[in-house]
Amino acid sequence: MATDHGRKAAPGVLQPGPRWTGVAGSGGAPAAQSDQPLGTLVPDERFTGGFSAVPGQWIHGEGIRITALGLPPQPAAGDAINYFKEAVFYLEGNSVTVTEWSVNPTPVRLYDGTMVPQGSIGFSVEIGAGEGAVTAGDAILYCFLRGEHGLERRIDIPLVINVDRKLDAQRRVCYVDPDGSDDADGSRTAPWRTLHHALGGKGVGDGGKLILQKAGRYVEDVNVSRTPTMNNRRAIEVVAAEGLRADQVIITRTARRLPEPRWVIQARVVHFIGITVDLGKIMLLWGPADRAIGFLGCRLVDPRGPEGDRDENGIAMGYNLAKGTPAQQDTLATGLPYNFGGFYLAECLFVNFTTEGARLYRNVAAYQATDSFAGGPGYDDVVVDGYHVTMPKQGVTRLHLRPFLEVASAARGPNGTTVLTLADAADLSEQRRGGDLRIRFLSGALAAEEEMQVLSVEPAERRIVVGGDIVRRVAAGDRVRGYAVWHADFCQQQGVQRPDQRGLRNITIFRYRASSPTSQLFLTQAPVKLEPGSRISTNGTRFQILSGSGKPNLLLDDDMLRLQAGPQSGEYRVVKSFDRATGTGLLLDAFSADQHDVAVERSKSIVGFVMALSVLRKTGSGWEMGQFQDGHRNFLLTQNTFIGQPNCLTFRNKFPGHGHRNHVQLFNLISKMDADTPQIPDWGLRVQRNHFLRGVPRGRDARVMDGRPGFDANERYQPFRGQLRIGRKPLIPFDSFGNPVDENAPVGAVAA
Structure with a gap:
């Protein structure tokens, strides 16, 4: 690391160093991510984590803190815990080391205009002006997340440093008005009419600011256009004029299809601040493939809710997704597609039938919506940091x-x-x-x-x-x-269907609270078949796969291989490396016995998943259950509450065997845990010190006692008499509301 020239404070103040010229990367390069184990507990796993911030965010004014969230990998074997050691932040030549968890108090504006502390629970650093001659410009913030044992993770995020407001005079400020004209110059007295034009190649320009200058409906009917795109480097901020509430400034369209549902955002990096997007009319946001679109303090709402339109008697019509011609079908507002660029939600209200797709959910409230996000190819590095979902009725x-x-x-x-x-x-x-x-x-x-x-x-x-x-x-x-x-399923691997596609990777979920009739944790592998007739032979961790079709197989690192026959039928192992030309490779762990010409199949695993300080409460009594299907690697659930009836969490066995590797559950309150087999898996799985309300005491140091926890409107429950305590140092020293907890605190996400 470079010499630390910056001021130090708890939780840390960090400034770009004296060599910074205002260009990202000019202040010096941080160290590369280390591949050397710091210990022997989990030497081949990665730290799971990410930033709770919007890429390209403008840092206006003093006191802005950026929080890194994450947890170290935990070993499935033994009783040891890999605690957080430190987070080292590096900003253009300067570094600060933070070793204590904290609650980020930075004020943020919610969708209703109120100001509240950000509340992120993690490791925070305050961003200050550059210490050299240059005090404003583009920068990259890095963070090295480290546990006491295991490898580290290096994460990074681009920022625009404008603490002293020196960039304000350099920015072009333009105006949009429903009564304006796209042939105008975009000034206050001659505003443009559409955001489509203002965000295009002839619009506000790189790093500009667009002000929606009066209350009303901003109609965006141009969805496919030859208007040049804007390959902007700095984020364009789109804000409501001072004094206007988010619900007074509405981006909408005249119809859902014109003739199809996309609203094209022409610019590459755009941050919408304090406005409303009508998802009843704007069904799909689209734009450049590498875009980063942020919504801060916004309302993204579909007035129809989870049941679609209503008839003359007020009875739900339900969405028609498959009957009739495309023009007769309803188009769901998928809005935020996970497979096309990146969307980021901070301090937003989301009212919509489906909520998949965002890469950041920070202090998001979702009503009358499914509580799910569905993963697919490239949907990695997702951070959930305060996501409160309430779904009173099932979607239909x-x-x-x-x-x-x-x-x-x-x-x-x-x-x-x-x-x-x-x-x-x-x-x-x-x-x-x-x-x-x-x-x-x-x-x-x-x-x-x-x-x-x-x-x-x-x-x-x-x-x-x-x-x-x-x-x-x-x-x-x-x-x-x-x-x-x-069903309100959470975190399915939808869209992972081809051999060259990976499963979900590096998913960090803190302070997720969901209450719905079918709320469930539905974490699945994605079966992707090998070539017909494929068979495997192994010698320890070395393996060879022969294809029965004559076409070579394609395997990726972290693919799961599952034996289909023989005494070890049903065993899984993880691919470490593979050479397609020879059909040979290495496994992370050997099967329990060497194999010779045995039928084999493959699935795509979830790799790097942390869920903490969260509450999933199923209010219905249907058969739905949270499901762990067939295998996860480097997986951790800690200090959560899972309430469901008659089922809750189940290790499903739709395919023979389980392929979990370092799947760990610690300090959780769970209604019940089941398995499709008489016993839950015993390889690569650790369930320890969890409280169950009924059923069998799964794992080590467990307790079964029905305490019937009560919940308030914020999903906070009162610990009940006899509830199991953490009993040792917690992984995170706070509950989901920011209250300190210790070894005497009850297991679960929140405490009184």
Whole structure:
């Protein structure tokens, strides 16, 4: 590291060094990431972590702190804990070492205009002006995260240092107004009309500032255009005029499809501050492939919520995702696609049916929304730092194109069911998913009843089988609407389907609180088949795979190989390296016995996952459960609360065996933990000092006692009498609300 010329304070003040010229990287290069183990607990794993900040963020004024979040890898074998050692921050020639956890008190503006402390729990550094002749410009902040044992992780983030406001005079400031003209010059008296123009090649320019100068609807109907893109280096800030609230300045469109749903953002780096985006009309944000779009203190809302539009009686229509022509289908506001650039949410309100895609969720409140993000190729380095989701009802999709179906007759079925025969099955598809299906009567004696469970849909016979005997209350001509439940799954690896794609990597989740009827932790591998007839032979950690198709296999580091036959059938091991030309490679660990010409398959694993200080509370009583499916590497759950009924967390076994490697769960409060097999996996898994409300005491030092925790509106629970204590130094010395905890604190995410 370079000599530290900067001031030191707790948690640390850091300035660009005297050699900095205002150009990122000019102050000196930080050390490379070390590949040498600092200990022997987990010598081949990485520290999981990242910054709780928006890339390219302008640092205006004093007192701005940037927080790094993360936790060291933990060993599955033994009782030792790899505690955090230090975070070394490096900024253009200067460095500061921080060794104490803290709560970031930097004031931030929420979507409703109120100012609150940022609240990030981690390791923070305060950014000051440069100490040399140059005090403002572009910089790169690095951080080296280190545990007491194991490897380190180097993370970095670009910033614009403007602490002394010297860049203000150099920035171009332009204006946008719903009554303006894109042929104008963008001045206060001659504003532009659209952001599409203002953010394009002829707009505000690199690092400029756009002011939306009056309340109203800013209509962005131009979605595909030949307008030149802006390859800006510094972030453009788009802000509401002083005195305007976020709900008064609305970016919208006149229709969802014009003729398709994209709103194209022409600039590469844009930060929207204190505005509203209408996700009921703007269905998908698009732009340059390497873009970084931030929303700070914004409202991103779809007024329809999780059930879609409503009919004349106020009953949910449900989203039509697959029936009819594209023009007849609903387009969900996926809004933030994970596979195209990067989106960052800080201090935002999100009201939308789906919330996947952002790479940062910091102090985000989401209402009437699914509590999920779904991972795919390239969706790595995600940080969740304060994400509060409330979903009062299940999201639903409609099973048919027409707004309703008509009942022709009803008859009693087997086992106390009712068989509804429809006048016309129309475009119904065969469904036998049981608990996922619902029906609602829109007319007749059952019109005032809630949705009922559908056991099967049989369009060839024009039949829908409903649970319960309702024959006497059904009449010919009754109108019904069929739905499928959209589950609020958290963190699926959607989109990982090809051999050249990796699973999720380096995911850091702190202070995530979700309450919904189906809220669950759904962490899956992604099965991606090898070439047909592939077979493996091993000698210790060395292996060779022969393809039965004659086409060579492609394997990536961290792919999981699963034996399909023989005495060790079901065992997984992780690929360390592979040479496609020879079909040979190395495993991180050897199988329990050498293999010779044995059938094998492959999955894509989640590598580097930390979840801490979080509460997932399932309010419904359906069959849904949190699932650990088939394997995770370098995985840690600590000081969380998982509440669900009748199931909670389950080690699923859809494929034979489990491939966990350093999957560790410490100090959590859990309703219940199950497995598809008689025992939970015993290789690569550590479950220790967790409190279970019912079922079997899983892992070491466990306790089973039903305490029936109560929750308030903020998902804070009161520890109950007899709750298991942490019993040793906690990994994080705070609960999710920033209150200090120690070895006498109860396990789980929050304490009284």
